Amino acid sequence: xxxxxxxxxxxxxxxxxxLVEAGIARxxxxxxxxxxxxxxxxxxxxxxxxxLRKSERGVFIGTLALRHTSNQASLLQRGWQxxxxxxxxxxxxxxxxxxxxxx
Numbered sequence: 205x206x207x208x209x210x211x212x213x214x215x216x217x218x219x220x221x222x223l224v225e226a227g228i229a230r231x232x233x234x235x236x237x238x239x240x241x242x243x244x245x246x247x248x249x250x251x252x253x254x255x256l257r258k259s260e261r262g263v264f265i266g267t268l269a270l271r272h273t274s275n276q277a278s279l280l281q282r283g284w285q286x287x288x289x290x291x292x293x294x295x296x297x298x299x300x301x302x303x304x305x306x307x
Contacts, residue, residue: 226294244268
């Protein structure tokens with residue numbers, strides 16, 4: 205179970221734990237901007253919830269929806285995009301980026 209965050213500039217989605225492991229966030233704090241918590245329960249599982257994103261006025265926003273429900277279908281009809289589970293994770297590190305350090 206996880207708390208999800210979205211990079212408001214790129215639409216990349218990751219769990220809080222993934223951001224800590226990548227050295228982007230501290231375990232005792234929320235991730236820095238441009239990461240923003242995805243609206244929804246704090247103990248979601250991608251088995252039951254779909255992670256959705258949408259670009260609004262040049263900023264990505266995110267939400268969670270129970271899978272296979274009318275709410276998820278409605279969001280998809282209104283232009284939300286489901287984030288594939290295999291794409292959920294921190295952004296890839298560039299070759300010239302220093303390695304993440306434990307916090």
